Amino acid sequence: MMPILSCIVHEHNIWLVTGAGLLCCIGSWVTARLFCRTLDTSGLQKHGWQFLTALTGAVSIWCTHFIAMLGFNAGVPVSFSPVLTIASLLIAVIGSTAGFVLAGSRRTGSMPALGGAIVGLSIAGMHYTGMMAYRVQGIMAWDMRYVLVSIALASAFSAVALDIATRPGRHACNFMAVILALAIISLHFTGMTALRIAPAQIEGSFANLEALHALALAIIAVALVIVAAGMTSYLIDDSTRMENLERLHRMAMSDTLTGLPNRASFNDRLDLEIELARGRRGKFALVGIDLNRFKVINDLRGHTTGDEVLRILARRFKGLLREGEFVARTGGDEFSALYRMNDEGSISEFLGRLERALSKCIQLDGFEIPSDASLGVALWPDDASNKEALINNADLAMYRAKADPVQKVRFYEPAMDEVLRARRSLAADLRDALARDQLSVHYQVQASIATGQIHGYEALLRWNHPKLGPIPPTEFIPLAEENGLILPIGEWVLRTACREATLWSPSYKIAVNVSAVQFMHVDLVQLVKSTLAETGLAPERLELELTESTIFTDRERALHMLHQIKELGVSVALDDFGTGYSSLDTLRSFPFDRIKIDRSFCDSGEGSPQTFAIIRAVIALGKAFGIPVLAEGIETDDQLSRLTSEGCDEGQGYLLGRPAPLRQIVETGQLKLIHHERKIIANESGADLQTAFLNSSSNGDTHSTD
Structure with a gap:
């Protein structure tokens, strides 16, 4: 170690050595950054970064060597062979390129170290070729021990440097830069320590030290320009990458429509x-x-x-x-x-x-x-x-x-959690209600307001919970829609209502509500067709009721489906008219068979002239389109009287008849059942949903369970 330090201190221009060392460190740092960039890219971009890495590394190696050489005081006149000097540069370029490309390929775990060793050998090859270009007035001799040590140090340090660079870690590139600089510096000064010069002074020969020092400064300047060019490319790409990453991050974290965070x-x-x-x-x-x-x-x-x-x-x-x-x-x-x-x-x-x-x-x-x-x-x-x-x-x-x-x-x-738990529990119970025969269909009469003659019945779903008792439809129907249960329940109601209506005498119409969820998620046309075929109900006796909001969900598809339903012979009623949309274009686009005024208008119409004016307008609208109008929620004689005076066609409400199970309606004498043996078929779950109607007597005394 002491001979090497002595060589640096006593046989070199300390300023040029310092300059060479700084250039080596800067060049190694830039080379390390460029090499690490090659590991993150592919294709042509990777080849471009490999070229910049090899060029920057070779220039740093070569310039460090020749600046330090120009700072070496040989004690005799010196000169350089142009051919061998250029050859040494080519060795640095070619060897560095091969080593960095091999190290960056990552084909096996040993490739980075092998590539690094090749870079180290190229440093050694460049150094000793450059020394062969060194012409002195004397005899050059070498201490082979130091020569071998210098080659071993360059190869070992370079192998470690590139192996570390390819491993994960925040400071991998910095470690590579330090160790690569050690490889270059240790090779050069250990190799220079191996050199022995015996002067053979020739009269008239001299070396122009000032010219050599000026050449060294010029090389430093050129080397810094090349290294700076590599660094500039790195910084431009890094800035572009950061901008792209920031833009992608903003896009990933921002809502594209509003610009708000997502x-x-x-x-x-x-x-x-x-x-x-x-x-x-x-x-x-x-x-x-x-x-x-x-x-x-x-x-x-x-x-x-x-x-x-x-x-x-x-x-x-x-x-x-x-x-x-x-x-x-x-x-x-x-x-x-x-x-x-x-x-x-x-x-x-x-x-x-x-x-x-x-x-x-x-x-x-x-x-x-x-x-x-x-x-x-x-x-x-x-x-x-x-x-x-x-x-x-x-x-x-x-x-x-x-x-x-x-x-x-x-x-x-905290009480909101109790409500949520109760709601979830009710949803779970509703899921089992169909199979456990807890659901039933009640019927509410629809009659002529002028004559009181019955025109039909509306099928209304009811749920009798075994512990909670009757659950209002306003509570469990939205729950069924939220959980997708409305689809099997809606199908069951349709089939049950149609099946029971086939037993009625007289053969009144049966109206069945269709949920918006059911309308949009099932093939309603096929469901109606198969239900009519299965139950034997005449199509003209079935009426489907749906709200205008159901149509607005997908207007074109909805109107197409309604026309198909009409072609089956089934009638369609527009339910809850007067709330929500109430678009005249809907009435114009589709020939509904009935308009139903929402019950809220009758509830508030008695004391509100404005509300009854709306009822009057809807009735007039129905007459203009030739569509019968039915008013829901009739509960008082005054409401009935005013609707009669306005010419409303039909009515439905507690005044005319409360919803009731089929057996109760039969007992009142409004309906009779057809006199023949018939058993209501069990639903798909296998549970009997109705008790069989067996051997009805001639007076219509029929037993049924809802």
């Missing part, structure tokens, strides 16, 4: 807020936001208008946010907000800003579109101890707000 971004921010709250023992609020009647906007104005409404609301959100506040779009018409709480009353002010942004009418294309939303609030850590529970509780509060016609903001309360 669900993934919301989840990241929620995790951050939880960490911050835990660290400082603070609180924050999660606000679930769901737009009300947004589907109506899409159906009436189109999805383009719906998209623009979302964009407008997003701009409003962006304009109201302050430090510690966050809003993201987490679903179609759903948003989520986070608010970092600094004092007890601050959440009210934030919610007020959200409500104002959501409730302000939207002016669009000359139309004024009403905007409204329901908000559910859950607090951390008061209402939850983990992320999933917090989101769930905010959703619970939001759904309670949607069910409340007055209060649009609801805070989570």
